[in-house]
Amino acid sequence: MTLTVFNSLTDRQEPFTPIEPGKIRMYCCGITVYDYCHIGHGRTCLVWDVVRRYLRWRGYEVQYVQNFTDIDDKILKRAQSEGVSMEEISERFIQAYFEDMERLGVAKADAYPRATHTLDGMQRLVSELESKGYAYPAGGDVYYSVRKFPEYGKLSGRKLEDLKAGASGRVEETDPDTDKKRDPFDFALWKAAKPGETSYPSRWGEGRPGWHIECSAMVKEELGETIDIHVGGGDLMFPHHENEIAQSEAATGKPLARYWLHNGMVKVGGEKMAKSLGNFITIRDLLEQRDPMIVRLFILQTHYRKPVDFTEEGLDGARNGWNTLKEGLLFQENYGKQLGWEDNPPKQSDEQIKQRFADVVDDDFNFAGGLAILFELAKELRKEGNLLLHQGRAEASSEELAVKWHTLAELADVFGLKPEVKETGNLQGDGKADTSLSDEQVQALIEQRVAARKEKNFAEADRIRDELQAQGIKLIDQPGGNTRWYRE
RNA sequence: GGCGGCAUAGCCAAGCGGUAAGGCAGGGGCCUGCAAAGCCUUUAUUCCCCAGUUCGAAUCUGGGUGCCGCCUCCA
Incomplete structure (x- = not known):
């Protein structure tokens, strides 16, 4: 079977073929660094981390880039309220991001470009758009002229007319800068600085880049004009990704990305979790309560495009499920010695099972289906382990068990599921509670x-x-x- | 108002035209001094409703109903 993915651009599931055989260039819209990450960010990072791991496991060389947005109103606002610089805020939350992601087991990207390091690239792009007639300056700002790009709306399936119908009366009232725009849907590529704001010099005067231009510039600089896969949260599809396409494709005349993939939102109590709703749970708060692997399993159990509702009940279920998987993964730790694996560490895995796994997961990253295979292996190992524990011998041969264990460990690694091997205690708990007893x-x-x-x-x-x-x-x-x- | 998505057991969740994966929870049994853990076994004649296509539909078509997301910053 071949890998097929659901492409938001075509609204269909289609076979995946990279531009360059065996190589994948992949970009993920990262975070704006003005606060601690919440579990919505966590889901996005986790899902694309696993996609990337899977693609690697499937034999592709993956170049994975994720950005940090470190120029933004919200960062500025926070910096002003704390009386510190934007850099200080950005730096603080970038560090926090790395801490959180490390705990969740998210592998490092190959590059983490930042808006503040991409100013030249952004300005070049804006100039190019200006010279090609897609952008126009207006009182220190520069806007993108949406009507000049006939394909505008192709990603999100929107027509300018539909947008107008929905937004009429709102756009004009809420945006005091509207008078500078020729069309209410034009968006800022460059914004003139207001007094007291952090700003950067440019040929349009002191100012700062608009939100969308950074990704267009970073993709181009880090990965090239056309990349294989562009991913991000579903809420970024419009307007962010739509605008990225408009900017990049108008400038280069080439497709920005062949495949656009979007992950579903995280909900809490049936409602979308969002900063603006105030119902967000930060990753660090959640990890106070739960083993990171429980969170990973919980998220991976739902298909990446579907919404996932965070509930205590759901996390409890994932905790018990993780105990089962962990039991299997710790098989070598707990019984390897007994089976004499020391000088002959198991290296072989079951090709048939791996093929089954690939067949299932190749279908638009059906991780839940793949997990069923992990559970199958883990339960067999747990059963054999129990026999070893109580009867001193297993039903399967040491070799068979070695192959099973190795297969499980390999596939679990695709999902980033790894038990913490503890020095203390002679069996593994879930690491949640701590007791006063030594x-x-x-x-x-x-x-x-x-x-x-x-x-x-x-x-x-x-x-x-x-x-x-x-x-x-x-x-x-x-x-x-x-x-x-x-x-x- | 416009665009899009989803509805499968108590809960989570796969399934993509051939007769309902898996996880969690629950029931029964084994083991145990009693437990726990583990093992064995069991739990949807049925996939929101109604029509239709088909030898055959959870899966396709049409029509309802309900929930959700996007259209404004958002992962």
């Missing part, structure tokens, strides 16, 4: 309980178990009187 204290109590059980003093044994349970320590009694434990 490992030594737990161990001591367990030894007391083992002794009590030997004397058939079950009241005392149960008392100790309850005490540990209250601290979030779970016990597993094994045949032969051994007890394993983990933190819940």
